[in-house]
Amino acid sequence: MGPARTAGHARPIGHTEGRGAVSAARRMVVVGGDAAGMSAAAQARRLLSADELEIIAFERGDDTSYSACGIPYWVAGDVEERDDLVARSPEEHRRRGLDVRTRTEVIALDPDRSRVRTRDAGGTEEWHGYDDLVIATGATPLRPPIPGIDAEGVYGVQDLADGEALRKAVSRLAPDGPGGEGGAGSPPRAVVIGAGYIGIEMAEAMVRRGFRVTLVDRAPEPMTTLDPDMGTLVREAMNAMGIETVMGRAVTEIETGEDGAVRAVRTADSRHPADLVVLGLGTSPRTALAEAAGLPLGESGGLLTDRAMQVRGHRHIWAGGDCVEVEHRLTGMTRHIPLGTHANKHGQIIGSNIAGEYATFPGVVGTAVSKVCELEIARSGLLEAEATEAGLQYVTVTVEATSRAGYYPGARPMHVKMLAERRTGRLLGAQIVGREVAAKRVDVVATALTAGMTVTDIVMLDLGYAPPFSPTYDPVQVAARKAAAAVRAAG
Known part of the structure; x- marks a missing residue:
């Protein structure tokens, strides 16, 4: 199913409900004011004027468009101020023509009548009609019922x-x-x-x-x-x-x-x-509202969408960010992978499609990076268990290389593990653990996975080399060369 052609969509019953006068413009309602939701709203506004599209975003908290990923670095002291983590405040969104309503929680979805019910900080409840609905409710932190888990501290x-x-x-x-x-x-x-x-x-x-x-x-x-x-x-x-x-x-x-x-x-x-x-x-998709409304969920509880980010079977309902499952490009299976990079892309795609353009999300290869003090950690593609679950036969290799030429000052050890498909040599994934400039080497892996490259292809990549930056063979290529040999040995 392609993106909705909203120009001919009949105005829903109840469109005039809620605050304000009747508007002749189509109405886009966004549930959730962070990455996916506000990216969708901002993109739609860039493409359509307020006369063409009314946009209302409901956020139950005080903040919009902030980086939750940055919180550990704020706590550590790398980030000085709270507002440094806010990409765009509610007031900034309002100045750009978006009706952002904070401290207003959406408490029910009614797809049959194309409307949502909200409750504001004062307890007032209202129905609001929509022509297009964007669900960007994010994820809920896991909080098991351990005695004392709600204690002070x-x-x-x-x-x-x-x-x-x-x-x-x-x-x-x-x-x-x-x-x-x-x-x-x-x-x-x-x-x-x-x-x-x-x-x-x-x-x-x-x-x-x-x-x-x-x-x-x-x-x-x-x-x-x-x-x-x-x-x-x-x-x-x-x-x-x-x-x-x-x-x-x-x-x-x-x-x-x-x-x-x-x-x-x-x-x-x-x-x-x-x-x-x-x-x-960790987290789980925040989809209780969607489930109560009868919208389709996957195994992890995330909303299921098509590539245009439309909720499956619902022509004018869209979803993106941490509340959805995404397709893994190597297996075709859907997974819940909550990352801000995906959420912002989903929002851009949704906003474009609602505005009448055409955009799709091609899926992911499972790339992620992190660090603990000096140690950098990265992965892209499949783990061994994931490759086995997908029915793939594979070889694995692990190499220890250095971040720079071994004789150059500051060279640090780096471990790279690589999976390749038996017989074909197609790259299936890699993991990297090391220090100094280790993690972002995974971007080469992500690019190779997206392109469907073999480990032999990677060995022959024309990557940059100079002693301060890399050994003659980059650590990823060292692992690829060993993986190519393992593929040949496996027959």
């Missing part, structure tokens, strides 16, 4: 309000402030629950603010977005940084004192004192 990092609360707590407990459980002058203790991207980034933030850090996760190795052998490298590096890693242990309780504040985190066989606890357990 337990922090999430989903939005700017979360980040602000955590930053204040960190500043109060930091070494130049009151001491932690160990007494005045001793390093305060932070326990981070969850060893994914947010978990390791928050562990870094706590280390840099002078905390003694413990990272707890039920998985056997950190970073389940890597194969376990590469996750081991991450764990060993974090241990060398002074971060205690407690792996393969599920949290059973967050212990509190008589004052109700956090004191420790417990597993089945251990207790870890804590002055504060940070939750980094």
Whole structure:
């Protein structure tokens, strides 16, 4: 199904409901004021005037178009001010012709009558009709029912309000402030629950603010977005940084004192004192409204769309960002991969299509990068388990190379693991763990995956070389050369 041709769409019943007079313009309603939603609204406004398209965006919080990905670096002190993380405030959007209504939550969707129901901060509820609806509700942080998880001193990092609360707590407990459980002058203790991207980034933030850090996760190795052998490298590096890693242990309780504040985190066989606890357990698509409205969801609970970002089977409903599942280009399967890069692209595509142009989202190859202190971590393509699930036969190789020519000052070791399809040699994925300029080398991998290149093709790429930047063969090419040999040996 292609993008909707909205010019001939009949004005829905109830279009005049809600505040304001009847408008002759078509109406676009956006649910969610962050990356996908506001990108869609801004793109549609660039292409159509207010006389042609009325745009209303509902956001239940105070902020729009902010970088949740930047919160760990704000807490760490790399980013100074809260507003530095805001790309465009509600007022800035309003000056550009968008009707942005903050502190207004959408509480129901009614696709049959093309309308949404909202509740504002004062408790007033209204129905608002639409010609096109954009669902950009984002994701919900996982918060399992652990005893004590709602105690004072337990922090999430989903939005700017979360980040602000955590930053204040960190500043109060930091070494130049009151001491932690160990007494005045001793390093305060932070326990981070969850060893994914947010978990390791928050562990870094706590280390840099002078905390003694413990990272707890039920998985056997950190970073389940890597194969376990590469996750081991991450764990060993974090241990060398002074971060205690407690792996393969599920949290059973967050212990509190008589004052109700956090004191420790417990597993089945251990207790870890804590002055504060940070939750980094990942997210799930925020799609309860969509589910209640009967919209189609995938295995992870994310909305299912076509390539034009229209919700499947619903001609004038669109969805993008962390609330949708995206197609993986290597397998054709849909996955929930919440990233700001995808969300902004989804918004651009939705806004263009609503404005009568044509745009599609081709899918993803699963690229992501992160860091913990000096250690850089990257992946693109498939892990071994994902390749097996897709029914692919493959070979794997792991190499250790250096970031620069070995004789050049500052050369640092880098591990690259690569998967290639048996017989064809088609690249299936790669993971990189190293220091200094390691992570962004994954962009070569992402480009090669998108182009359907073989590992032999990668070996012969004309990449830039000079001793300060790379060995004669870049580490990605070293891995590709070894993978090509493994493909030949496999027959």
